[in-house]
Amino acid sequence: MFRKKSKKQTEITTAALPDIVFLLLFFFMVSATIRPPEELLKTKLPQADAISKVNRKELIREINIGIPKNAQFGTEPKISVESRFIDVEDVSRWAVEQKESLPENLKDHMIVLIRSDELVHMGLIADIQEELKKVNARKVVYRTLEE
Amino acid sequence: MLQQDYSIESILKNMRSKNLKQEPINSGSMADIAFLLLIFFLVSTTLAQEKGLSLLLPPKTEEKIDVPIHERNLYKILINSQNQFLINNEPKTSLEGVKEEVRKFVMNNGADPNLSINPEKAIVSIKANRGTEYKYFVEVLDEAKAAYYEIYAERVGLTAEQYRAINHDDPIEYDMYLKGKEGIPMNISIAQPD
Numbered sequence: 001m002f003r004k005k006s007k008k009q010t011e012i013t014t015a016a017l018p019d020i021v022f023l024l025l026f027f028f029m030v031s032a033t034i035r036p037p038e039e040l041l042k043t044k045l046p047q048a049d050a051i052s053k054v055n056r057k058e059l060i061r062e063i064n065i066g067i068p069k070n071a072q073f074g075t076e077p078k079i080s081v082e083s084r085f086i087d088v089e090d091v092s093r094w095a096v097e098q099k100e101s102l103p104e105n106l107k108d109h110m111i112v113l114i115r116s117d118e119l120v121h122m123g124l125i126a127d128i129q130e131e132l133k134k135v136n137a138r139k140v141v142y143r144t145l146e147e
Numbered sequence: 148m149l150q151q152d153y154s155i156e157s158i159l160k161n162m163r164s165k166n167l168k169q170e171p172i173n174s175g176s177m178a179d180i181a182f183l184l185l186i187f188f189l190v191s192t193t194l195a196q197e198k199g200l201s202l203l204l205p206p207k208t209e210e211k212i213d214v215p216i217h218e219r220n221l222y223k224i225l226i227n228s229q230n231q232f233l234i235n236n237e238p239k240t241s242l243e244g245v246k247e248e249v250r251k252f253v254m255n256n257g258a259d260p261n262l263s264i265n266p267e268k269a270i271v272s273i274k275a276n277r278g279t280e281y282k283y284f285v286e287v288l289d290e291a292k293a294a295y296y297e298i299y300a301e302r303v304g305l306t307a308e309q310y311r312a313i314n315h316d317d318p319i320e321y322d323m324y325l326k327g328k329e330g331i332p333m334n335i336s337i338a339q340p341d
Contacts, residue, residue, distance in 0.1 A: 014178065021181035028188050046285040050293035052311050054197040113197060116281050122226075123277030125284070126340045133207040142285055143199040 040073075040080045041066035046118040048144035059111045060141075061098040063091070065124060066117035077120045079128065088124070091131035099137065108136065115143045200288055202337065219261055220268045222252045224287050228278025232287070242290050249294035253331065266298075266331040274338035291335050299327035 043066040054060060064080045079086050081094055099107045112132055116125060132138065224245075225233040232239040234248075253269045255262035263269035271291045275284045293307065300310035303323045313324045 015174075018174065018177040018181050021178055021185055025181055025185040025188060028185065046282040048200055048285055048289035050289050050296050050307070050311070051198045051200055054199075054201070055315055057197060060197055111201075113199065118280065118282035118285070120281045121277060122275040122279040122281060122284050122340050125281055126275075126277065129204055129337075130207075130339075133204050136206070138204040138206065139201070140204060141197070141199040141201045142288070143197075144285060144289075146198070 040064070040068060040070075040083060040085065041078065041117070042069055043115050043117045044119075045115065045143055045145045047147045048142075049147045051144055051146065054111060054113075054141055056109075056111070059102070059106060059109050060113050061095075061110060062113045062115060063094075063128070064115045065120050065128070066115075067119075077117065077124055079124075088127045088131060091128050092135045095132055095135045095137040099135070109139065110137055111139045111141055112137055113141050113143050200285065200292060202288070202335070204337070216270065217264070217268075220263045220270060222249060222263075222269070222271045224271070224273045224291070226273075226275045226279045226283055226287060228276040230280055230283045232283075242286060245287075245290045246294045246297070249291055250298055253294065254298060270334040270336055272336045272338060275340045277340045279340065288335070288337075292333070295331070295333045295335075298331060299324075303327040 041064050043064055062081070065077055066080075067075060067077055068085075073085065079088065079091065086094060095110075095112065099110055102110055114125070114128070129140065132140065223233075223235055227233070232242065234245065239245075249271060251259075252262045252271075253266050255264075255269075256266070257264050271294075273284070273287050273291065275287075296307045296311055300307045303310070303326050305323075305327075310324070310327060313320045315321050315324065
């Protein structure tokens with residue numbers, strides 16, 4: 001009896017499957033921004049619990065601090081932005097440039113995302129923050145991983 | 148001999164009949180191709196995650212302004228270059244219980260003469276040494292922020308996690324967010340390390 005029934009059953013049409021998959025594909029293409037991983041520095045992020053999400057992605061500018069992956073650049077912590085090394089003194093200039101790239105009404109809302117290796121000393125971080133204060137880029141987010 | 152007809156009509160007719168004969172393109176493998184692309188994008192892209200501990204740095208001032216702050220309104224956390232903590236002049240090896248202490252300190256409202264007068268005046272001061280590792284600074288900042296979030300969340304009857312996940316674009320949720328924060332500014336001061 002059962003066999004008879006199952007024999008009658010028609011095949012499930014898979015015609016709509018490509019559409020579904022394409023929909024998924026477009027969703028991921030739109031929601032995921034392609035960002036090349038930081039290739040110059042080793043940045044093992046610290047962990048934190050009380051983290052919050054930054055809602056306005058367009059305001060974010062990233063700065064990396066860590067020890068160079070390539071030993072020829074030394075073993076001291078360095079700063080990198082957009083895959084190039086910069087000195088501490090240049091951070092304020094970089095911040096001004098980044099501010100300029102934003103629309104006039106959003107300039108003072110720029111958020112500097114600090115991606116720093118957990119073993120970097122606070123002295124360097126403080127120097128960077130001083131540079132940022134100089135140009136009134138005072139909103140910072142310490143990028144951390146969830147615990 | 149058969150005479151070949153080169154008139155336009157005949158060519159068109161010929162083509163049309165060919166078209167009619169043509170079988171539909173097999174689209175069965177389309178799903179496979181799409182899946183392949185999907186998997187490629189899934190693997191190669193990382194969802195941009197902008198999560199972290201946010202902080203507003205103090206403005207740059209040329210001259211130092213001395214603001215009188217009563218000792219009791221200050222919760223001092225110092226970290227030395229050996230990554231050891233000094234909390235209200237008491238050396239500590241771990242940050243266990245600091246969150247609870249900060250909460251008690253902020254929400255004291257004048258009850259304990261050693262703790263803050265009111266939440267508005269309470270300041271959590273974090274000072275690191277130049278040699279302190281970033282990790283320990285983040286740990287301390289995390290504890291301080293967690294304490295504040297717990298206070299906020301409790302006021303609106305949420306858990307700290309729910310409070311942090313509040314959607315700022317939703318007016319009802321945002322109202323809740325503001326309600327939790329009302330009158331209790333997150334006074335976390337980051338002192339210049341020495």
